[in-house]
Amino acid sequence: MNARKKRRLAFAAALVAVGAIVAGVIIYGLGENTMYFRSPTDVAGNMVHPGVAFRIGGLVEKGSLHHGEGAQVRFRVTDGKSTVPADFNGVLPALFREGQGVIATGSMDSSGTFVATEVLAKHDEKYMPPEVVQALKKSGRWQEGPK
């Protein structure tokens, strides 16, 4: 084996090692930090454990929005079939409306209330998050076409 070949071999081995490390880091990172998306019906069906972070999506139930002390907000997320109460301490995004789509990140507490750490803003009035559309389709409350 000449010097050039040796160097190439060493180089290839180093490259494989680096690739393996990076792949390991990525797989570990994904395992620790992915969040599932759940609909209110999934939650009602006990598909989530208290304390485990996930994302919930659906419509903000009409008449469910209440302001508490300070910046405390309480509302209910529904997909037409099941409904989950949600607590949020923070300022709601400008496009948050009763009867419209919402996505929130957080986890269930022991009493069955969703404690939101983040309520996502939509960017556009016309826009419905695909996750919400899916949740509504699953519960059979999705209507095609213009409103």
Next chain:
Amino acid sequence: MTGELGQLALCFALALSLVMTVAGLFGAKEDRAAARSVAVSSAFGLFVFVALAFLTLTYAFIVSDFSILDVASNSNTLKPLVYKISGVWGNHEGSMLLWVLVLSIYAALVAGLQRGGPRLTSAALGVQGLLAAAFLLFILFTSNPFLRLDPAPFEGAGLNPLLQDPGLAMHPPMLYAGYVGLSASFSYAAAALLVGEAGWARAARPFMLVAWMALTCGIALGSWWAYYELGWGGFWGWDPVENASLMPWLIATALLHSALATEKSGAFRTWSLLLAIAGFSLSLIGTFLVRSGLTSSVHAFATDPTRGFFIMVLIALAIGGALALFAWRAPTLQGGAAFEPASRETTLLLNNVFLVASCACVFVGTLYPMVLDAINGTKISVGPPYYVLTFGPIFFALLVLVPFGPQLNWRRGDLKAVWRSLYPALGLAAVAGVVVLAIASPRSLTAAGAFAVAGWLIGASILDIRKRRGARASAFAAALAHAGLGITLLGVTGTTVWRSEALTVVAPGQTMTVGPYTLRFDGVTRVKGPNYIADRGKFVIMEGGKAGATMLPEHRLYLAQGQDVTDTAIHTTGLRDLYLALGDDRDGGRFAVRAYVSPLAPLIWLGGLVMALGGALSLWGRLRLSEPENKPAAPAVAQAAE
């Protein structure tokens, strides 16, 4: 009339792009000067006709010609002129036209500058023509901006209010100049594979620099917009859309460094070609991700499945074709030149390993949820902690290594001497780290480490600049770009670690505190803008009992869409931002308010600007020495600089 004129111009442009493809490739392969000059003329013609189409559409937006569907759905007579113009690219059809316009500008530049000799230029034009033809077909068949609407409505639907913003008016053209700028490197790389690779890295260098600078500025603008417009005080959310612009930037950065080694010492020959292909491929994938509606965001214009399918086929052909060409021709290329372990090539190699690895982390995090959704419909999201865990350490390690690169010589360097010469920077790093540990609260080891690395980067850049005193301006390019990294790191660390936040409901006359500030709320007034009405809150910063500066955050209702938008108010000292977003109305004049104090926030974007300035210096040096092949080698200092 205007619609038909634009349509006709696009058809001519398509014909010219096809002529350019055939003539360019034929002229290069068969070495025919006549065919090559046809390719050059059609490149100029392509630019003229695409520009004509673009101006026609712009005119239609300015005069609010609602007989054109695209204008009717995306514009409005009440909109200020500047947003009528930016509305041209604030929608799918117009943004695709802008994409092709930028592509044709680069084609014209390739034709005009004739870098790398006639054959290489001609082949590059052929490839660029093929790309233009593909995108023109896409526009004409699935995304025609000149479609008519009959009868024409009296008023248009208006532009998404979030996009009615000066930062956002400039962000897409900037980002496109970067994305599409990588097409020039891609075309040159493909040309090099077709006709023999000599000199392509030098020929494509100005295009790489322009693309990289534009990407840097585009990403910075987008992040700045997210910061002040979205009202949550963040500057980067690891959103798929943001990642889509970060990935090409990482690869373009790797390419800038690797192609430099290819040009100066002959190392990494095949690798640089592969990076040039990968860079533009990621731009294409980015466009697809962002525009297809696969991700939920303000950028998702196209939700029409034919468009998504067309773009996917187009991308598959471009990437697959380029990779096939690479697999076919690369084995025939000359191997890379050898170098010692202690040499600039080694540092550039490590630079590339880290950049590509960090890009791989972002790539997997961005695409994994989409792939999983496509396979079994499971909806997951990959949050910021993933990126902090994977991208963070890799990029951090890269930053630690950066200062060595510019100091080591090509092929064989003296690591010990370089290490000794960097002692002052090491001193600055230690001081920065210790000071942060000693005085900043809350105490954070991460922040101390980040400040040490920032001090290391900036210190090394200052040393580098001192060493090169008297050299031509472009000798300082690397020092500036690397210092910019350090500055951005300071800003990112400051905002992430020491940000204070207040979330309260205030009534008029009440005060609130956030960080070191006390604010008096003076109530809300109703104001009327050109196309919106707004609740404007008045907040006064109290300094020792006296009233200081006034801040006016707004909550706007845009009339055409009936859409609410938060307009934040930011008071900056240059080193610290006080940030206010007016929340919802809680009756009786009371309002929810969100306030942040973000130390060092402005440095995030200042650093980006400094990086881009480094790129500009290097570009300026390149263009002044336009044909250096025929000149004797530049003095050692200047050469080491680039």
